[in-house]
Amino acid sequence: MQRRTPQQPGWTVELTAAVNIPVEKIQWIWPGWLPRAKLSILAGAGGCGKTTLAISLAARLSRGAGWPDGSIGDAAGNVVIWSGEDGIADTIIPRLIAADADLNRVHVIEGLRDQSGNRRQFDPAANFALLNEAAARIDGVSLLIFDPLINLIRGDMHRANEVRQGLQMVVDFAERHCCAVLGISHLSKGSGQSSAANRVIGSQAFSALARTVLVAEKDQNSEARVLVRAKSNVSIDSGGIExxxxxxxxxxxxETTCIRWGEAIEGSAEAILAAIEQTNSPIPASAIQEACSFLEETLQAGPVAITALKSLAEESCISWASVRRARKKLGIRSHKTGMQGGWALGLPTSP
Known part of the structure; x- marks a missing residue:
């Protein structure tokens, strides 16, 4: 039976020749990581410090400071934060202070108030549209953080249609105010998925609608954690930062917590996460000592690019996990070889 398409009288399809549409370049909050006018997701398992991580980024933006990868910060901007899980006065504000945020530029959603002074709780799914007027009152917003993102969904977070409906107003807000929206979510355990971005809990519509998906994970053998680009429709989707x-x-x-940023990590998100999610027994001391000897010999003549060092380690049958622990033991730090160059490792210089 032939399927009939419902008619819509009075409407026509608008077509524009591509040659008549001016091109626009992507605008960034954090170049390569957090785009303006887009929805991004920061996902991670429990204990990896997702909220503290988001607050660290908010603090840098509030001061117009440089970013963890060395890229130059833009002008300082306003940040709006909604948290449905952490206390504002005893958790959010102390973390902002520890991150050296400009508290005049960071605004926390505490609830709703009417003209008579009555107050009630802010419901993200029902009251999100009111944020448009609130953003205008503070002279614009550069970054909106929602923690957790699933609270924007009225229905079942596993149903794609309901997720898309709930997140569309967020996407529209980001475009209207040319701001970045960062939604915090949880990450399913295990690395069986073909893509790290597909491990964001709920319907895959979450990661499909987000232009960038950042994934945070904790190293099973140390206190180190990594932030990786698991998906990006507007930039490269590889590399990470410790x-x-x-x-x-x-x-x-x-007492509170803050983020101390480490060094850049090269490789795909899947490879970086697989390396730190290993739950095997700790690396034997002999393997770490072998990696120490390898680094001392290889770097004796001077710094070596990390990409080249990985190839040399592989040729010597030394795991990169062992090299990372040897680096820590020897006090070796990475440095960038020029503004456009990659990252290299060099032996520490004597004081």
Missing amino acids: YFVEPVVIGEQL
């Missing part, structure tokens, strides 16, 4: 969640005491008694 980071650590460290305790901080503000004043004399207020």
Whole structure:
């Protein structure tokens, strides 16, 4: 039986020749990582410090500071944060202070208030549209953080149609205000999925609608954590950065946490995550010592690019996991070879 298409009287399809559509370049909050006017997702398993990580990025933006990979920061911008899981006064604000945020530029959604002064809780799924007027009151917003993102979905987060409907208003907000929207989500365990981005919990519509998916994970054999680009429709989708969640005491008694950023990591998101998610027994001391000897001999003549070093390690049958631990033992740090160059390792210089 022939399927009939419903008619829509009064409407026509608008067609524009591609030659008449001016091109636009992608605008960035964090170049290559966090685009303006787009929805991005930061996903991670419990314990990897997702919220602290997002706050660290918000703090840098609020001051117009440089980014963890060395890229130059843009002008300082306003940040709006909604948190459905962490306390504002005892968790969010202390972490912002520890991250050295400009608190005048960071705004936290505390609830709703009417003209009579009555107050009630902010419901992301029902009240999101009110953020348009709120953004205008603070003279614009550069970054909107939602933690967790699933609270924007009224229905079943495993149903693609309901996820798309719930997130469309977020996508529209990002475009309207030319701001980045960063939604925080959880990550399913295991690496059986073909793509790290597909491990974001809920319907795959979450990662499909997001232009960038960042994944955070903790190393099973150390306190190190990594942030990787698991998906990007607007930039490269490889590489990562090491980071650590460290305790901080503000004043004399207020305990909180902050992010200490480490070094760049090259490779695909899947390869980086697979390396740190190994739950085998710790690497034998003999393997680490072998890696130490390898680094001392290879770097004796001077710094070597990380990509070349990985190939040399593979030829010597030394795992990169062993090399990473040997680097820490020897105090070897990476450095960038020029503004456009890659990352290299060199032996520490004597004081």
